[in-house]
Amino acid sequence: MPEQFVIGVDLGGTKILTALANREGHVLAEQKIPTEAAKGQQHVVAQIVQSVEQVRKKAGVKPEQVPALALGAPGPLDSCKGIIHFAPNLAWHDLPIRQVLERRLSIPVLLDNDANLAALGEHVYGAGRGEDNMVYITVSTGIGGGLIFGGRLYRGFADVAGEIGHMTVFPDGPLCGCGNRGCLEALASGTAIARDARELAACGRGAQILAAAGGDAAGITAVTVAAAAAAGDNTAESIIARAARYLGIGIANIINLLNPSLVVLGGGVMDIGEPVWQNLRTEVQARTLEEAGKSARLAAAELGGRAGVMGAIALAQRCAFGVMDNQTWK
Ligand SMILES: [Zn+2]
Structure with missing residues (x-):
């Protein structure tokens, strides 16, 4: 079986930070692009798609080698259904972001709150290790x-x-x-x-x-x-x-x-x-x-502005390679 990778995306009001990591969590490609929220919902979705495609190509990885991508976004949102209910900085209402991205990227998508993922990032890769x-x-x-x-x-x-x-x-x-x-x-x-x-x-x-x-x-x-x-x-x-x-x-x-x-x-x-x-x-x-x-x-x-994207990597790793805690544990 070819080697597998995960992708993390941290969607913020002003920037989108995207990283691709291997099974062990080593980041092989990373990119930061502007969100350009004022240009509307479709444009922001296109920006996410573009940044994912770019880190994937930079690392020479095919979509079928990515069993999970996790997206951190401002809430409130429904992580199980993959819907962002409302994002004030992005002017979004009830956007089924998981479905939209899965269709465009052909990669399974997980969604979570950005602060939750920053916490997970610090827990797995930062000040909270162990x-x-x-x-x-x-x-x-x-x-x-x-x-x-x-x-x-x-x-x-x-x-x-x-x-x-x-x-x-x-x-x-x-x-x-x-x-x-x-x-x-x-x-x-x-x-x-x-x-x-x-x-x-x-x-x-x-x-x-x-x-x-x-x-x-x-x-x-x-x-x-x-x-x-x-x-x-x-x-x-x-x-x-x-x-x-x-x-x-x-x-x-x-x-x-x-x-x-x-x-x-x-x-x-x-x-x-x-x-x-x-x-x-x-x-x-x-x-x-x-x-x-x-x-x-x-x-x-310890992770500063990278806590969210590293948490997204950690969530995708757990889903693809280990414990699946996104949907089963409340
Ligand atoms: Zn308050």
């Missing part, structure tokens, strides 16, 4: 997460488990994109940090934040707030400390509820570094029950 009970959290523009228990992804009854960003941590807090108030995402994401800084800048506070943004409040981002904090701006420091504190509260809740051995943290806000880590560690320590807190290690994600 940890069978771990939680993955990404803190960037939004806050997402994925849960691994007994070495498998836990997707929940309706495929929506792991929405860590929408845990309420402050009942009367700021409005979240989901419509509720005081979600973790509304208090600790990069978007929340930038919003807080803009509000304070409007009151004349945080001179260095405004300077780091070139004097224009509209240009303030979590990155400019972090730069001002590093330069010693007290307002910037307190905004970051507050966001990290809420993050710590959310993580402590998760640790007390699930007793993982590891919490992997990734995303741009974590890259701010010590001011975030130090404040969240203090909060986690203060709020976790002794045994749960002692046994849960906090670690930085």
